[in-house]
Amino acid sequence: MxxxxxxxxxxxxxxxxxxxxxxxxxxxxxxxxxxxxxxxxxxxxxxxxxxxxxxxxxxxxxxxxxxxxxxxxxxxxxxxxxxxxxxxxxxxxxxxxxxxxxxxxxxxxxVKQDRPADVMRGEETQIAGFLSQRKDFDGVLCLPGTHTKWVHVSAEEIVSFQTAMTGEIFGLLTDRSVLRHSVAGEGWDDAAFADAVTDSMSRPEALAARLFGLRAEGLLNDLAAQTARARLSGLLIGAELAAARPYWLGREVALIGAPALTALYRAALSAQGVAAVRHDGGEMTRAGLIAAHAKLKETAQ
Amino acid sequence: MxxxxxxxxxxxxxxxxxxxxxxxxxxxxxxxxxxxxxxxxxxxxxxxxxxxxxxxxxxxxxxxxxxxxxxxxxxxxxxxxxxxxxxxxxxxxxxxxxxxxxxxxxxxxxVKQDRPADVMRGEETQIAGFLSQRKDFDGVLCLPGTHTKWVHVSAEEIVSFQTAMTGEIFGLLTDRSVLRHSVAGEGWDDAAFADAVTDSMSRPEALAARLFGLRAEGLLNDLAAQTARARLSGLLIGAELAAARPYWLGREVALIGAPALTALYRAALSAQGVAAVRHDGGEMTRAGLIAAHAKLKETAQ
Missing domain, CATH: 3.30.420.300 (2-keto-3-deoxy-galactonokinase, substrate binding domain)
Incomplete structure (x- = not known):
């Protein structure tokens, strides 16, 4: 058939x-x-x-x-x-x-923003999908990924947004830097992730000095790979949350993305007292394409 | 002969x-x-x-x-x-x-440090070389490179040190990240470097949000590659200086490394009111190996 x-x-x-x-x-x-x-x-x-x-x-x-x-x-x-x-x-x-x-x-x-200069391509469709289900939403969308977007939405419009290269930097450090020796392997350590987020948020200026510590602790103290990887993720996400504070502080936050990744961001935000709701990225993309198709038909009429 | x-x-x-x-x-x-x-x-x-x-x-x-x-x-x-x-x-x-x-x-x-965990291998020889010429030095050595070391030296001893992965991260971002499109090419922009150092030091927590801006400004405003590359370098070195502030603040600082790189660090430190003297890394390595050989002969006697 x-x-x-x-x-x-x-x-x-x-x-x-x-x-x-x-x-x-x-x-x-x-x-x-x-x-x-x-x-x-x-x-x-x-x-x-x-x-x-x-x-x-x-x-x-x-x-x-x-x-x-x-x-x-x-x-x-x-x-x-x-x-x-x-x-x-x-x-x-x-x-x-x-x-x-x-x-x-x-x-x-x-979608682009002139100051500070920023661009998105693909996420706007997920945002359209989200708004097709939540027209009244007034708050912040966080779309974690290779390039995480923080997006202030109000009255069905994108007001402003900010991109962090957290996912790409995590990938480069785990696959191609000297840290690859320290983070290779499976498993995860929730407590190490949470501690690193807190640590990085409280002293984000120390990030540059903290990364190599993962390698040094591997050499000197046999730091477990799953702990090192969770800590690396937490340090980077903590630094991102510090940079995005004006976005999430005191606002309603919704997360859109791959479930494993939005779970991490939810945990990190939760430690800051922000209860973020998670939405699947693939579903939002399909909903956004449906919204785009409806708009296309409107325009054509 | x-x-x-x-x-x-x-x-x-x-x-x-x-x-x-x-x-x-x-x-x-x-x-x-x-x-x-x-x-x-x-x-x-x-x-x-x-x-x-x-x-x-x-x-x-x-x-x-x-x-x-x-x-x-x-x-x-x-x-x-x-x-x-x-x-x-x-x-x-x-x-x-x-x-x-x-x-x-x-x-x-x-040389190792237990807390915070850190290690060096190679730089100790450059430090020995430097101290063979400056036994009385009491201050901080900065050895920029793939993994930059900040080293507090007093009474001919290494007191403490801190590593930043600045050089490796700069290399990964310029060669392998989405920023490679924005920074490819020759040339340099001193003013963009200096501004980025200042910017990054004054708000180091915003680093995660600033990097992608180089790509966006390339797409939207045709940001010149030499300006983007200098700004990327300045953002990372500024973040490193913020993390290393307890090292260089109010101390005598000497730089040891490749001349092009120590020149950048000298410029960045100079903007903070720190007058750092530069030493060639290769010369310090040879001087350190000579000091090591002298020590070997002593031990053998």
Whole structure:
């Protein structure tokens, strides 16, 4: 029995491509591949998408709504940024050039902030998804990931935001720095994480001096790898919370992202007296693409 | 005319091997190769050294004095750490196992600190070299590099020290993070460096939020690569200075390292009202190996 979507939702990041065959807000089927933006030339996007859609019956014509790095300068077509304050899908869609006459590909705009300079691409769709379920939300969204975003939202608009490279720095330190010797292995240490968050928040200026201590404690005191890794994570997340204090202090906070990661942020925020609610990043992306599709239909009418 | 050293000085780091043919304190010849510790199995050290010494006439027997990662756990032979407070060559030499009867290889000890846990291996030799010229020094040595050391020295002893991974993190961010797009290229911007140091020192807790701004300013405002790179360096060195404030504040400071790097640290410290004197790292290593050789002869008598 063939899948006959009425439109296609696509989440196209740096290292992944995910597509959903949709009928209105209903998911009929899904597919994914490793053909992320970073792996493709400009001419490679359409074939990569067609490969993924091949099992589905798209009829004579179908709308594709795509978010993420597919809209970056190195992506399929550069989508503009809406400038804050703005609604998360505020800048209109960008049409990607296609050869196959059955396809219309609409890329979701990013969001930018002039001062301090900042950009997002992909998270705006998760924010739109969240707001489609919580129109009245007035508070802060934290979207942890490679580049964690802290986003002040009010009256259905993004007011301001701030990016921390915490995830990328954690990855570089654990995979490629001298600390890789100290943090290799499985397991986790909740208490070490919590202590490191507190420690880092109370003296964030000492971070530069604390990281190498993980290596030294490994050499001198056989510090367990799971403790070292949890402490490294806590030091970095603590430093991020210190930098983001104006965002979360005294505000309602919701977390959007991968469950393992939002759990860490919730624990760290909880120690600061902030009760953050967690939302799955994948679900918010799909909800945001559904909101984007609804907006596309509105615009077309 | 053949080179006939009376002893051999060796600086053997993670990625390099340098040897000097010595007569007392006089350098007769030098040689170097890429056979760093990281490139060698335990059995590979002696052949790598013999290759380098081949052009020299070492006679029936020669003492080799070596410092650096050659004494690490993954090195030729693990040399112990002296615990602070101690003189920089305080733990005695470790003999490396050799097959060639002409060689006696003496590895310089490292230095450790229990609380906060910290270690050094290689820098103790530079400190010994510095102290051989400045016995009366009472102040702080800063040795910038992959892992920068801040060292409190008094009465010819290392009192305490602190390591910052600034150089390694700068390298990872410029070569492997998303910032690589923003900092690629030649050139430098002194004013951007100075501003970033000041900025980072005055609000070190904001570091996590500032790094991604370099990327965003590149995308939105075409920030020049030389400005972005200088600003990145300034943000990290500023954060390090904030963490090392108890070391440099109100103390005499001397810098030991590569000239381009000590120049940056001198500029950053100068903006804090600290006039630091610079010393070449290579010269201090040789002076330290000469001091170590003198100590070896003393011990042997």
């Amino acid at each position: 063939s899948v006959r979507p009425t439109w296609i939702a696509v989440d196209w990041g740096t290292t992944h491509l995910r597509a959903w065959a949709m009928d209105g807000a209903k998911v009929l089927a899904k597919a994914s591949s490793e053909s992320g933006m970073a792996a493709l030339d400009r001419d490679g996007f359409e074939p990569a998408l067609l490969d993924l859609l091949a099992p589905w019956d798209v009829g004579d014509h179908i709308n594709v709504v795509a978010c993420g790095m597919v809209g970056a300068r190195q992506g399929w077509a550069e989508a503009p940024y809406a400038a804050v304050p703005c609604t998360p899908l505020g800048a209109g869609f960008t049409q990607a050039p296609v050869r196959d006459p059955r396809l219309s590909v609409h890329i979701v705009p990013g | 053949s080179v006939r050293p009376t002893w051999i000085a060796v600086d053997w780091g993670t990625t390099h091997l340098r040897a000097w043919a010595m007569d007392g304190a006089k350098v007769l010849a030098k040689a170097s190769s890429e056979s760093g510790m990281a490139a060698l199995d335990r059995d590979g050290f002696e052949p790598a050294l013999l290759d380098l010494l081949a052009p020299w006439d070492v006679g029936d027997h020669i003492n080799v004095v070596a410092c650096g990662m050659v004494g690490a756990r993954q090195g030729w032979a693990e040399a112990p750490y002296a615990a602070v407070p101690c003189t920089p060559l305080g733990a005695g030499f470790t003999q490396a196992p050799v097959r060639d009867p002409r060689l006696s290889v003496h590895i310089v000890p490292g």
